[in-house]
Amino acid sequence: MAGGGFATSAGGNDFEAKITPIVIISCIMAATGGLMFGYDVGVSGGVTAMPPFLKKFFPEVYRKTELKIGLDSNYCKYDNQGLQLFTSSLYLAGLTATFFASYTTRVLGRRITMLIAGFFFIGGVIFNVAAQNLAMLIVGRILLGCGVGFANQV
Numbered sequence: 001m002a003g004g005g006f007a008t009s010a011g012g013n014d015f016e017a018k019i020t021p022i023v024i025i026s027c028i029m030a031a032t033g034g035l036m037f038g039y040d041v042g043v044s045g046g047v048t049a050m051p052p053f054l055k056k057f058f059p060e061v062y063r064k065t066e067l068k069i070g071l072d073s074n075y076c077k078y079d080n081q082g083l084q085l086f087t088s089s090l091y092l093a094g095l096t097a098t099f100f101a102s103y104t105t106r107v108l109g110r111r112i113t114m115l116i117a118g119f120f121f122i123g124g125v126i127f128n129v130a131a132q133n134l135a136m137l138i139v140g141r142i143l144l145g146c147g148v149g150f151a152n153q154v
Helices: 021-047 051-057 059-066 081-108 110-129 134-153
Strands: none
Touching: 021 081, 021 134, 051 059, 081 110, 081 134, 110 134
16 A cells, blocks of 8 residues: 655745735735626626616517516526627636736736736726617626636736
8 A cells, every 4th residue: 555645844945934915915916806707797697687777778588578478487588699698798708818818917917917907897897887788788798808807817
């Protein structure tokens, strides 16, 4: 039977790790990428079921919910390609942006990449707040996805 163990020292110099303010700030900044992604997942799911939102951006879906058409399952009510694009555009943009963010991180560094992520995210928020039609809403979601993709890469 094979035996094993843990070495307390590898023969080299031990590194004294200390928790400094820089380490704490770095951890907080790294967690913001996941926080943005998780917040968006939670909020967008609730917003897509709100009647005022559906009435403005997805009148067909709103009509189905008000007329009680297809109440045997939620799939039939929310079967709309625009609504599906609204939901999935963030994830597709995040996936694509991650590949560009890896190059940006390697060439420009982590700090600049996080700054770019912040600009993408702020731009997406502005587009979504000012959205007057579905196109503006989806552009905002794509920018949010790019921000999430860049932030998660770092």
